[in-house]
Amino acid sequence: MTANPPSRAQQIRGFLQQQGLLAWIAWRPDELLMLSGYFPFWGASLLICFADAEPILFVPQIEPRDHIPGGLRVREYPWGDLKCSDPYPVLVAAVGDELSKARAEGQRVGMNPSASRISLPIQAAEQIPMPEAFAMQLSALTAKPDARRHAAFADLYLRKTPEEIRAIRLANRVADVGLQVFFENAQSGIAEAEIAAAVESAIYRQIGHDGIFHSRGWAMVQSGPNSADAGRFNRSTGRHLENGDLVVIELAACVNGYWSDLTRTAAVGSPNMEVEQIFAVARDAQQSAVDGVRPGVSAGEIDALARDKIAARGLASFFTHHTGHHVGFRYHDPGFLILPGESAKLEPGMVLTIEPGVYVPEQGAGARIEDDVLVTESGHEVLSRIDGSMQA
């Protein structure tokens, strides 16, 4: 038994103190989720975390209110083109007021200005609406960008709290429902897009069960020769599965804001020996890397566990990507990658994907198995329950 890990609120307060900051402004959906547990609907909410007061959450008037967690002071700002054509100056003024009340002058207020690779909010059909002018107006209230500070902030994503781990486990549980549908449907004659559609549908239907208010999957199925592309991109085409195919599913799922990122490979009928070998090597490499996950091991060592297995079969040149990344608040969380030579060490509470793959165009076949692996005090926990061994 070890001491309880620090709560999220303690971590954030520690970060602010260490940086000499009085407040932090957040508006990216994944930042809001990480800092407060709130997953925004429109992506137009804004959070101020204070060093010595409860956070304030600004939501547009049109935001649903039924999933806002406790412990937040909630403020509404106007929205809707009929009453207020440009709500952002109103919001910026309100943010400025709250900072003044807290005597937090600009130099002691931090913000991450980057809009890159943000998580999608619940309304996922469009990128978030915050305009450039808004970001510039907010910048006037905050300290200048500081690369070191932003790196320290990104570190807050790395170690998940027990509550967050439960939420990521639930995302894996929901994704498992989709993977089950994948294996049931990976049959000769079915189109890739039909399988992917059935998988996403099974995931969406989980809304309303187990406290799930948002559940969306992005399933990408590649079969036969298309599976050899799965190391460069993932999508579904109208190709119909054939006997002897390998079929790769890349599945991102977002449940209540928390993400899982899983890959499985199925065989249709009886692939030839060379193709079976591709699957076996990828599976073996993945199992080997997963088995090595424990605190104190470096990411580079984990990468080598997978990469060496593949190299030993003479297939090194067919594994062209990294072995893994952090996951949970986004499809791809910030933080170090599992890459050759990466010296960063695994710590309890981290959740990383382990996803080596082997893609051989000449054989018209590719295989990848990907799991989300929690680093525990004594080793690891694989969060999906769907076995990575060949099925169908």
Place this chain on the structure above:
Amino acid sequence: MTANPPSRAQQIRGFLQQQGLLAWIAWRPDELLMLSGYFPFWGASLLICFADAEPILFVPQIEPRDHIPGGLRVREYPWGDLKCSDPYPVLVAAVGDELSKARAEGQRVGMNPSASRISLPIQAAEQIPMPEAFAMQLSALTAKPDARRHAAFADLYLRKTPEEIRAIRLANRVADVGLQVFFENAQSGIAEAEIAAAVESAIYRQIGHDGIFHSRGWAMVQSGPNSADAGRFNRSTGRHLENGDLVVIELAACVNGYWSDLTRTAAVGSPNMEVEQIFAVARDAQQSAVDGVRPGVSAGEIDALARDKIAARGLASFFTHHTGHHVGFRYHDPGFLILPGESAKLEPGMVLTIEPGVYVPEQGAGARIEDDVLVTESGHEVLSRIDGSMQA
């Protein structure tokens, strides 16, 4: 018969000449689609349009190549963490080289720096990866932001070419398949999320038919009391439909990059008279506004056609949003809204949504019917074939 409208290439050249520009740099997925017909996979592609040369498209090495249209000079830039950890400086240098070759100095190169409300690329589970630093590096190669110029550029979205209209019509045709599934499933006892899942699934399955390489729907179903929220937000919950409910579906669909945005309302069993009235008024208002669409009419006049019908029944305060917006390259295209008092006039080739709604919390019911309406030379064409009248 009238003269052929200018081609997209002619429009762009006209814009560059009018602005005194030699080149335009685009990287937002909807801009690439509008300027070149190319819908990017990763959202990390970049296009340079020249005043007097064929455009150049830069794609990351991991981009699929099978849907790149002709007439583009395609250049690859490195990607992938194993060979090149930061591809953006390489891309920026390559862009700079091409501009130098064309003798296009910064002041004569335009770019839209905003990242707000960008269309999602094919890989839709994550926002596009272009980092802030990349945008800043590009800015060094281009003229300073100029609000008037950006407004003139946004005008290019307004009038669709015949080819684009065919693509938007196809998106409506695919969405219709989803709407059919909606009406078949809008039955007592089924959960909102189950219906939405079935609709999205039917849309995804269209991949591989009729030249469709990408087809994704975002269906949001709200029933009974939840339908009264449909004017503020759209989502699906686990609520099971009951006799007497109105059920609203908001359906965004993206087919090969082109968007449709449709709403239908169904009745479950026999709603009471007040609830039936809500539907009837919304339907009447929508039909009235659609009927008024023709070249030369102002957006404000169209808005009044809908809004007056609702006001005449004493329900004005329950229609709280705009009547419509441009659609096609995005779920919500830039351009004027159909709003009270808006003086902008409709022109042939414009595609606008017409979507009045009536939402009455006291009755636990809301209704909206939304169509994508093409302005033709002589009047209009409703692009969906699924009638807006109550069904189920």
